[in-house]
Amino acid sequence: MDMDDLAWQASNYRGLSPRTVRLLLEHGHLHLVAQVAVDRGEWFCAEGAVEELCQGEDFGRALSVMEPFVETGWRAASYAKAEILLRAGRRTEEVLDLLRPDNPGRASMAECRDFAEVLGKTGRVDDAIELLVPHLEKPWILSVLVDITDGQGRDERVLELIAPRADHARQARGEGRWDYAHSNAQELQARVLERAGRADEAIRILGQDIARRCFLAQNTLVAYAELLARHGRLDELRKLVGGQDARTVLDVYAGALRSDGRVEEAEAVMRDAIAADDWVGYRAWLSSMLLAEGRLDDAIVVAEPGFGWYDCSNLLAPLVHPLLDRPEELLYLVEHPRVVPHHGHEEFQHWWRAWALAGLGRVDEAITVAGLDRPWTDPRLVKADLLKRADRLDAAAEELRALGTIKAREELCEILVLQGRADEAIAVHPTVAEQRAAEPKLRSVPLGENGYSLEPPS
Known part of the structure; x- marks a missing residue:
């Protein structure tokens, strides 16, 4: 490992991703994660293993995992080692020596x-x-x-x-x-x-x-x-939201009312604001609150006028995301007659519907709905994801093995962990070197004196 590889992993969430590491740890594979961290120079494995080891007060093992990373000279690793020493109650000077700038007068602000x-x-x-x-x-x-x-x-x-x-x-x-x-x-x-x-x-x-x-x-x-x-200064807060800053702070007032158990008042405040100024922010807050209160139909009615707006204002997504693990309600939402395709991104509506269908075990329908002709993704990855969603792990693994790309191997790793085959999962996951080699190479273009490209966009 070297600093460049470590920095690349950290900035691009590559190597074994934080999600994959969490999955391994949740399935009881702490010692495997620690071993992979050292053997393969996997930064997120090192972070995950160190946190678990420190929680168990196994500080010696945590230090042994982090030490090879510290030896590269990478400052983030030195900071992580300092944290371990602090949690272990080690001597102050030993900790400070790790991060003390060589020349305090010329140290960067990040170092300071x-x-x-x-x-x-x-x-x-x-x-x-x-x-x-x-x-x-x-x-x-x-x-x-x-x-x-x-x-x-x-x-x-x-x-x-x-x-x-x-x-x-x-x-x-x-x-x-x-x-x-x-x-x-x-x-x-x-x-x-x-x-x-x-x-x-x-x-x-x-x-x-x-x-x-x-x-x-x-x-x-x-x-x-x-x-x-x-x-609890709600009277003063109510006066504040009654002025020119309502769009900025009305959600704070409504949230305070809700936290105080005054849900009906919070709803009334937002409905009055919508009646006076039909701003998307008011609809977004109210629809999300209604969904959190278990009132999906009411949330749809409030958000529906914004279901066809552009990305930054579209109000379908804020209702979809809390329902991703509730397939029956998600399907009800995306098949509701008032739902229209996400403006300019109709594929999101199709994908959300497919995701809901897969969650209900209706995989064949899900695959049909997903529209596997999208140019920006491999259809076999989409199919495998839907099979995984339906808990058909063997079929999903078969699709990914046949594909064999870097991305497919990353996805296959997680499926193998879920199947209780952690060692095989690590073996199939691409190394950092393989991931970097597969990255598209950016073509350099000549720049003018102002720093902008001399070539027109392609």
Whole structure:
């Protein structure tokens, strides 16, 4: 193994995928997963095995699994080893030496973040804070500061660091500027005040910012609404959703009502909003809530006007996904007379219907409905997936063996695990080298001075 292969696996979810590793572990194959991690350099096997071993307090075995990955010099592996040592209660310096930057003054922000997180976990919170201070102009580093100091008794120090940045955000917005370097400072300030036991102060300060429109991002508005909801300030929240920001925060108010057991009120709020402003977001929230309450017919009526809209607004998918493991209800939905094909992607409706039929054991119908002439997928993969869905594992395995492609072997691996043939499953799964070799090779094209291609799109 080397760093390049490991980084490729992690960024592309290749090797044995996290899903396959979870399946192996669920079927009791921890020792096989650990062995494969080392023998084949499988990163997700290493992660899965280490987590299971640490949960069982077998830290020595966890370290032996991770060590070959650490030896490649890959920083993610060093961080994983540090986590094992921390969970094992090992010495602080031993842990810190793994991630201490060679030259702190020239370390990347990612290196500083990793080291700061470990410093915090080893009790050296003040050192962690000071390490991050030079980088606090970056919003994500400011979030890291808040995260690593949670419950560490350093809220006043953190508030001192956040305050000028929150003030800068208010001033920038008041002057009509959009300085996104500080766009999350106000909500983080409120978060730290709240956890320090000063929720009323957090609500007052952030509420003034919202009232004066002195904030840079919608996330700040949502954070304020959620803050009100957490502290039962529903009257103030109701006033907030009655203004110009209803589309952004009405779901927070309705969700708070539902969490408080006031489901009928939550429904009424959304139905009134739809009557006044028939926005897709209101229909999406209400239909999903109705489905969660077991009212599929009512959910369909609410969502039906959006069943034929474009991808980002289509309201069929949010009802389909919770029903993927409930084939009878899924079939009822996709065969409902008000359901129309997904706009521009009719194949999704066909696939969902096929998936439901297979789940009910009606495989021949499912295969017919799936439309196996789709140009972007191999029909034998589709057929095998439907056979697997119907629990006809031998037939699915036969299809995949006959196909023999990289993708087919990956799918076959999971079926063999389900059949209790884990060793064979590992043997049939393609190696990382095979997966990489099968990747399509991108053709390089000449670039102009502006960095864009000199060739027209094909």
